[in-house]
Amino acid sequence: MNRFLETPVQKIIIPFFAATFIFWGTSWELPVFEIPPSYVWIFLILVSAIVLPSAPLNKKVALLSLILLGYFCIMSLVALPKIIAVDKGGDLIYLFLYTLKLIIGIVSLFVLQKVFRDFSDIRLFAFYSCLLFVPLGLLLWYQYKVQFGVGYVGVQLDAPSKLGKNSFATALLIIAPFFFVNLKEKTTYRLASFSAILIYLLMVYGIGSRSMLIISVLQVFLYLLYTLRKSISIPIVIGSITMILIFGGVLLNNFLTRTTLAEEQVTTNQMIGTLSESHRARLARTAISGSIDNIGLGHGTATFRVNGARGASFSHTEYERTETHNDYFNILYEQGVFGFFLIMFLVLHRIRDSQRLLRATNHPMVKASLISLISALLAMFFANFISALIFWLSLGLNIAIANILRRQQI
DSSP: OHHHHHSOHHHHHHHHHHHHHHHHTTTOOOTTTOOOHHHHHHHHHHHHHHHSOOOOOOHHHHHHHHHHHHHHHHHHHHHHHHHHHHOOSSHHHHHHHHHHHHHHHHHHHHHHHHHOOSHHHHHHHHHHHHHHHHHHHHHHHIIIIIISOOSSOOSOSSSOOOTTHHHHHHHHHHHGGGGGTTTTSOHHHHHHHHHHHHHHHHHHHHHOOHHHHHHHHHHHHHHHHHHHHSOOOHHHHHHHHHHHHHHHHHHHHHHHHHHTSTTOOOOHHHHHHHHHTSHHHHHHHHHHHHHHHTTTSOOOTTOTTTTHHHHTOSSOSSOOOOOOSOHHHHHHHHHHHHHHHHHHHHHHHHHHHHHHHHHHHOOHHHHHHHHHHHHHHHHTTTOOOTTSHHHHHHHHHHHHHHHHHHHHHO
16 A cells, blocks of 8 residues: 555556557447546546646647647637537537547647656556557457457447447557567566557457558558668658558459459449549548638638538438548648648657657667657548547657657756
8 A cells, every 4th residue: 555655646647548548449438437538538637737747848849739729729719600600409519529629639748748757657658558458459359259250340349330440440550559669678568568469460450440451561661661770761751651552552442343343353443433432532522622712721620520521411411420531631621721731740840850869769669659650640541530639649659758868868
């Protein structure tokens, strides 16, 4: 009991951060309280902000974060009259919650520096992430492959469903690089890491998400390149992304071959035609045309689902409350060119800074956070999670690791 009382507060908080991160993709609610992991995250951020001692943040990152915070608030005010005008019940609440998550996300960048103060904190976070993920992965595999007897792994436990499995896949992609950071630590940490890596490979196969497979291949590619070269230039990263997207096109062609033309070979024109008529393609076209019509100023936070989605609703007479399924299009439509530039500048600044640190130190923590952040950028092609905790945690961990390294070098 005395030993527990002597434990630093952040060492007690870190396992809860790991739990909210691992369980975020499942959309499971906290027992008794019936609240999702994202609300637990908000609670943890507020508690950490209050009880933990202050920690410095890079001035450039702090300035960019504050500018982005102010801009998000302005764009939420821009959206307010538009949302009120078309509110069908719940749209105004959605705007409020969306804005709150964006604010908490940026505040998290500051607070996470208080939570992760040295590498032992990062290792502890990685350990608990592995420790929680292993039984979760085994449970889901058993439930879907054995109990339900279906060909995929999902996250709904009452009946087989594909609902939410892509969100779970996205969360795993961003946390997976941290499964490797404890491979050279003490036996308990190593065992947890090896187990998590094995279960992760099972999940890549079992979930059946093409985006997860594509990005996982890129992660291996980047890990090998960073290990061999210590640092990779931005052009190589862009080239790698291009290569993976081409690889994804091959996978998509194979998928369409199996599903749309009764095992007949799909030509390039047929594939393009199928894609151009798909739901996501129409959402993308709506987002792009909406951005152009607005001359890149942005329609306001959370407006696509009530403005853009109506234009992309092909079989519904009412508004189709949906997202773009691509964060780049969503940011351009809602936050405009300036908002898009701010977000990309912040993330690319962190990637470039991490590459410099990796070149100087070859530290495995830097490598893990860099691959995690690049994975988040890639996942944004397939999902909307700019307001999700996993995006800001990946960014916050990257900043924390850089701060720890620089403090050690002083």
